[in-house]
Amino acid sequence: MTADKIERTKLGNSWLLDPDKPWYHVMPRSGWLNDPNGPIYYKGKYHIFYQHVVGTSQWDWACSWGHASSADLVHWKHEPIALQPTPGTYDAEGCWSGCSTLDSNDTPVILYTAVRLREKPGLPLPPSASDLGLQMIESQCAAVCRPDDDDLVTWTKQSRPLIELPPPNEGLVGFRDPYIIQRGVDGRPWQLIIGSGVKGKGGTLLLYTSDNLLSGWKYRGSFIKGKSRPCDEWDLGEMWECPFFVCLPQTSAEEQSSKETANGNAREAADSTAHVLCVSPYPHYRKDRPTNPCLCWVGQLSNDTFNVEDASGPHRLDLGDILYAPNAFVDGRGRTLMLAWLQELRTGGAYDYAGCLSLPRLLSLQGGRLHQQPAPELAQLRLGEGVHLANLLVEEGAAAALPQIWGPSVDVSFRLARGSCSAAGILLRAWLRADADSEQPTAAAAVVDWDAGTLEVIFSTQWDRNALSFGWDSVSKRVGGPIQIHEHAVQLRVMVDHSAVEIFTGSGETLTTRVYRGDMAAGDDPGMFFIAKDGAASVTDIAAYTMGSIWEQASDQPAKTHEPAME
Structure with a gap:
């Protein structure tokens, strides 16, 4: 028996039945996967959540937050599902994408987009000024981890949304995917951006601030200033999904190489920083596959806005045709890491799974350009x-x-x-x-x-x-x-x-x-x-x-589900 067949036998029937199923990329044992959500490094472990539909290899409204953890960013373990839709509430039809952060007491908190369908009975419809007229109604919600839960398994949903409705009379076409860009520590307010778009004008990001992570969020206007240049022949999209915004040190290629050779810490070589904004343009013009690539800009934050006219970009984040909805975080070593959704290009539903996450990528700026490399731990x-x-x-x-x-x-x-x-x-x-x-x-x-x-x-x-x-x-x-x-x-x-x-x-x-x-x-x-x-x-x-594989045989088994409590 060849080495790969031995590895397949160890992993289980799902790998034996499909010779094209990856084994060193994070993915559920079966079912649908899309956007990575809320990556976080907490108490010596890496955690990645992801959009997951159980029991089918095709997308459905009822997305949950799947969960995997790793002590070394290499070998992963399936954890119980972190968030699932709760009937009769704001997330009755889906716990969609978002981020995670630590509150002022260093307790992990998930921020996510809750989705309900307007045709389903339950909560009242939004007032007309804040009703986007979509099939779904989107609200921004939160779930808090139990303080003594070092494995991030037990989450309690907040009973009310942090931000229930989009700002009124803005002509918006979407309202989803919250991302924290500033923690509320050392006297600074909390800041988050939400993916959106203006009808007839294109994608934008909405800026909100608060003195308290779980309440009091106020709309401050568009996070985006100026009008972006086009990206070659690529459309900038009707709206921008899954934004991330990170600050990276700037180094020359020579400085990067020299410093990494010395001690492996590129941040110490930097004399300046710049910000990287990344968005995923929407809509998808082909089922389960975005027409437009993910786009990024490199520039500076000024007065709580990001001017895309003054920034370098937009640039394609990846030159391929399957990467979408990337998410970035900073680990315990101060490195900025990114993961993204890798889509399938074959007919959906033909196998018991669809989708995996990219390899963890190390982000840096060299000569003013975004530089991506696989995490060295691989x-x-x-x-x-x-x-x-x-x-x-x-x-x-x-x-x-x-x-x-x-x-x-x-x-x-x-x-x-x-x-x-x-x-x-x-x-x-x-x-x-x-x-x-x-x-x-x-x-x-x-x-x-x-x-x-x-x-x-x-x-x-x-x-x-x-x-x-x-x-x-x-x-x-x-x-x-x-x-x-x-x-x-x-x-x-x-x-x-x-x-x-x-x-x-x-x-x-x-x-x-x-x-x-x-x-x-x-x-x-x-x-x-x-x-x-x-x-x-x-x-x-x-x-x-x-x-080799990132999985142990035991971790190949389906994780038990956990229904989060309601506060």
């Missing part, structure tokens, strides 16, 4: 010593196999040098295609195109296993965008977890997508090759590892 998942190659020549039309790395979950780092080629990269072959005339991709390649200045994942319908040639001219789909390319060489780290593929560049860009490869036959080729187009390329500093 190296703990590497099995064995891996494969290390100093140099590999890749000729045009003849793929060079990555030897001795087997299985569906790998971590590969390398440096691509252009040589005489126009494009080069790493290929992931698939084992799904049975029909020679099928239009389904047989391989996907993560490719750097020097002429275009881009990183793309190219899906081809032609892969000749015998000739080891990739069908550059039979492309069915391209996903990607521009990256910084210096001196004709690019550093890449490609992290493949069954269907989930996350690619990180040395200059901080990322590309996330799905590649459904199917079940690798025992004794077959490893399925990973380096390729080049219009000439030869060299690949140097190759380090490749097979990756």
